[in-house]
Every structure is written in C-alpha cells, then in structure tokens.
Amino acid sequence: ASAVSARNLIKTYGTGDTEVHALKNVSIDFAVGAFTAIMGPSGSGKSTLMHTLAGLDTVDSGEIVVGNQTITGMSDNQLTKLRRQRIGFIFQSFNLVPTLTAHQNIVLPLELAGTRPDEAWLKEIVGILGLGDRLSHKPHQLSGGQQQRVAVARALLTRPDVVFADEPTGALDSATGAEVLSLLRRSAREMGQTIIMVTHDPNAASYADRVVLLDDGALHGELLDPTPQTVL
Numbered sequence: 489a490s491a492v493s494a495r496n497l498i499k500t501y502g503t504g505d506t507e508v509h510a511l512k513n514v515s516i517d518f519a520v521g522a523f524t525a526i527m528g529p530s531g532s533g534k535s536t537l538m539h540t541l542a543g544l545d546t547v548d549s550g551e552i553v554v555g556n557q558t559i560t561g562m563s564d565n566q567l568t569k570l571r572r573q574r575i576g577f578i579f580q581s582f583n584l585v586p587t588l589t590a591h592q593n594i595v596l597p598l599e600l601a602g603t604r605p606d607e608a609w610l611k612e613i614v615g616i617l618g619l620g621d622r623l624s625h626k627p628h629q630l631s632g633g634q635q636q637r638v639a640v641a642r643a644l645l646t647r648p649d650v651v652f653a654d655e656p657t658g659a660l661d662s663a664t665g666a667e668v669l670s671l672l673r674r675s676a677r678e679m680g681q682t683i684i685m686v687t688h689d690p691n692a693a694s695y696a697d698r699v700v701l702l703d704d705g706a707l708h709g710e711l712l713d714p715t716p717q718t719v720l
C-alpha cells in the first residue's frame with residue numbers, strides 16, 4: 489500500500505522570461521513504512537516536491553493522495569487539518585519555540601489541535617530519544633543534537649502516518665546526525681511510519697531504504713537498498 493502517491497505533478501513558478509519548471513510531470517509512490525531519501529542538486533525541485541506532497545504548497549496540475557485522501561484540490565482548512573492529523577515535520581533549523589521548554593515544544597502540535605498527549609507514548613518516545621532529563625530545558629540550554637531530538641519527538645508524538653524531514657541533519661555534526669538518522673529509521677521499522685527525507689548528504693541518504701534522484705524537475709532514477717547498514 490502507498491502512504492503517499494503522486495501522479496503527473498507539474499509546478500511552474502513565474503511566467504514568460506522568468507518561468508521556472510520546478511516539477512515536470514513527476515509521478516512517485518511512497519510505500520507505508522518506507523524510509524525514502526530524495527536527493528538532487530540545488531534547484532532540482534526537492535523542496536518543491538516535498539512541500540507539495542505535504543500540502544504546504546499547491547501544484548499546477550497532477551494528483552496527490554495521502555493515505556486515502558486526495559489532497560490536490562483541498563481547501564487550506566482541510567489541508568491544515570490533514571497536516572495536524574497525519575503529517576509530521578522535521579526541519580534543518582529545528583523550528584523550536586525558544587521561549588518554551590522541550591516538553592512544551594513536544595506537545596505543542598497536540599495542544600494546537602486541541603488534543604491531550606498520550607502520556608505513555610510520550611514517555612516512550614522521550615525514553616527512546618534520551619530526553620528524559622532535558623524536558624524542562626529551553627532550546628538554548630540544549631545542544632544542536634538534543635534540539636533536533638526534541639523536534640523528532642514533536643514530529644512523532646502525534647503518530648503521524650507520514651513524516652517529512654527537510655535536511656534533518658544539515659545543522660548537526662556527523663555523530664549527532666547519525667543518531668537522529670538511526671531514530672528515523674527505527675520509527676519507520678518499529679512504528680511503521682513513512683518517512684520522506686530531503687538531503688544533500690549521501691551518508692544521510694544511506695540510512696534510507698530507497699534513494700530517489702531528482703534533476704531539473706524530473707525523476708532521474710533511484711537506488712534501492714542503498715547500502716547495508718551496520719549501525720542501529
């Protein structure tokens with residue numbers, strides 16, 4: 489089964505002389521529980537693809553299905569609701585709220601959705617991520633790796649079907665990056681989460697089950713099972 493399915497996506501920015509074909513007829517399926525890395529040179533359309541799949545940006549034509557819902561054509565309100573219910577985001581820049589503690593940051597998406605956190609699940613995630621003694625710290629009191637782990641906990645707490653990770657290790661040293669990537673892989677393997685990650689880093693991509701190559705707005709082939717991993 490596919491968690492996310494995209495058919496014939498076309499996205500063009502600007503008109504006339506400034507026209508940029510960011511996505512040129514892209515079709516791709518992401519299987520439930522698969523960890524996929526999207527790679528490609530700067531300007532190849534990676535961010536555009538990820539943002540349109542996540543319903544943060546619209547396509548000119550084509551169809552995107554997330555779970556059993558066709559999101560192309562949805563209203564902004566419907567998209568916001570879908571993102572809150574089914575999608576988690578992890579950004580290069582962590583995007584934590586500086587005035588809130590780690591715990592408050594982690595539960596923020598649930599609070600915004602008006603739901604109470606599942607305390608047992610929260611405890612489990614915090615344990616897996618080794619954040620137990622950091623929950624009352626504010627972001628500036630945490631290392632980069634700890635901040636990204638808080639962002640991962642926030643993304644996983646709502647049990648989203650799909651997690652989009654945009655250069656999640658871009659701001660981390662390689663050891664901390666490796667930790668975060670192992671966790672993402674575990675959440676795919678053990679929790680059946682579908683993970684779609686954009687990265688420039690071949691080493692980061694080697695943690696994925698599948699690596700998709702974008703070039704100039706089009707898919708340019710893919711690597712299956714990039715490298716057998718010894719970590720984890």
Ligand code: ADP
Pocket residue numbers: 501502508509510528529530531532533534535536537
């Ligand atoms: P990548 O993430 O691979 O660097 P992007 O998806 O950001 O690629 O960009 C794909 C192409 O679309 C690039 O040529 C970029 O300059 C262009 N582009 C992206 N966003 C915009 C925008 N908001 N307005 C105009 N052009 C854009």
Ligand code: ADP
Pocket residue numbers: 535539544577579580581583654
């Ligand atoms: P960039 O690709 O320019 O570095 P980010 O990765 O920080 O930017 O954000 C990418 C996109 O995701 C932006 O369009 C932004 O509006 C959106 N975004 C940023 N933070 C969040 C968030 N916490 N929840 C939902 N969407 C977000």
